Amino acid sequence: MTHQESEYVQLKVPKGMYDLNVGQPCPQLLPLELLSSADRTHIKDPTFLQYAAQQGYLSFRKELAAFLSSETGHGTGADELLITAGNSSAIHLIGTHVAGACNTRPLALVESPTYQFAVNVLKVCGFDIQTVPVDKDGIVVEEIERLLIEEKLRPALVFTIPSHQNPTGVSLHPRRRQKLIQLADSHGFHILADEAYQLLSFPEAGTDLALAAEDTTEQGVVFTIGTFSKIFAPAIRLGWVQGRPPLTQKLSEHPMLISGGGMNSVMAGWIEPLMKNGAVQTYLQDLRQQLFLRYRHLFRAVREKLPEIQVITDPSGGYYLWCKLPEKLDSLPLFELATQKYNVSFRPGTRCHTSADYLRLCFAYHTPEEIDKGVELLASAYEEYKNSLFPRAKPRGK
Known part of the structure; x- marks a missing residue:
């Protein structure tokens, strides 16, 4: 058992x-056998064991971009990606980044129901929390619009799980996806899209685009976060932020990354050849x-x-x-x-x-x-x- x-x-x-x-x-x-058989040539280069490039090393980001492009059918560039140690670390990284730019105590609108531990991390980042309901079409964006216009709320962040939401399993309706991005652009808040389950559509269902892939604003308003925890193995603690290049570039200047360098490049070097030879895709x-x-x-x-x-x-x-x-x-x-x-x-x-x-x-x-x-x-x-x-x-x- x-x-x-x-x-x-x-x-x-x-x-x-x-x-x-x-x-x-x-x-x-x-994937025990896959991981044990992976080519770890990177480990022979001493520079690979130094503090890593803040956004994640380029060849891995290129391979990850190709993998995401293949899985979703939407072209993704390496400059849109920043490597993380999984989605929990990404929520904290983005949460402190957004909260740090606020002059007053920031407000986050979060789904209800939702992934409770994400709410806890946002509280640690200094956010006040207000909930927005979820229905069969995902987070009720119409309620967000009402809060913005009628209640005059000024959130710094909206947290959502757009694909196969935890816990409800629903996915955000295309109309609401576009409306949420428009509201973020016009009202000056960011969207944190936790896409841990985006690549886990059932066969024949089709894979949703990352919400960041639909963000056509100039500077970017959507941080999509993805992870290998659900699609490969939780303990490898490897993930990514996807967003418009100005967003990921600015995020790479976070004090934590300046101090410690990029996240988990050793594991990235372990996974890169498995994406390159198609093993991750076959496993998925x-x-x-x-x-x-x-x-x-x-x-x-x-x-x-x-x-x-x-x-x-x-x-x-x-x-x-x-x-x-x-x-x-x-x-x-x-x-x-x-x-x-x-x-x-x-x-x-x-x-x-x-x-x-x-x-x-x-x-x-x-x-x-x-x-x-x-x-x-x-x-x-x-x-x-x-x-x-x-x-x-x-x-x-x-």
Whole structure:
């Protein structure tokens, strides 16, 4: 059974626990052989081990640009890219960059529900937070426009997950994408687009463009952040910022990069030949198929074994299924019962920056067979929890 309990991991999953919360790839799908066989010629050059170029070394950015262009069908230039240590570091880098340019305490508009840890990082960067709802077409840009015009809000940043959003799985509608960029340009704020799942569309679904690729403003208003964490392996801590060249150039002058140089060039040198020879592309194609298979198992299992729980969205990619409990039920006590008695876990809505009647299920970590068993256990926990609130009347004796 899938589990992870070694000293290396941040989140331990004990053997016997069906963890439908953990947003990580299945260990059996991790590219161990690819990484171990990669050409590491760069390591023979002593300059490769010095402080790195602040934007990331050019040949890697060129190879990454070619990879992104091939995957999305949209030309991407090396000058549009800045290398990061993954999306969490990129959120902090951009957050401090934007906040540092403000004369007063900055405001960030963030999706609700959303990736809670991104909100926490933005708070550390000094932002006040105001939420904007998400519907079937992504972040409600019409509400952002209302806040700008009627409430006279002046955000410095809007945080959104445009493709296969965490936790809902929805993608931002093309009309809203263009409107959001127009609002940013006319009202003077930046967009931080967390695109961790952009390249994980299911087969036949088609890959969304990065939001930054649709930014035609002169100086640029969109920071797209991407990562190899979801499409290859989390521990390599390698990602990128994509934006108009003036944006990435200015970001490369961040004091942290001036002090420490570019991020994670050693791992970039490990991944570069795997992009060049097509190994990353082949692996990604198979990963999409595997995720789609797991998604279908989870969707079917929830519909069959938890018919009272509403599946809110039908994602076309990503990691997650977003669900809603019936009225008056709370995902927190269900979570406690499920984890403590039934050895199955999920993510309550309150941990996704929204209300407790929602829950998130991840289909990426477990095998299809384990997903089926996990949902079966969750169904048992759900019945016990519901019956504790609404006991069934005992039949009267004759």
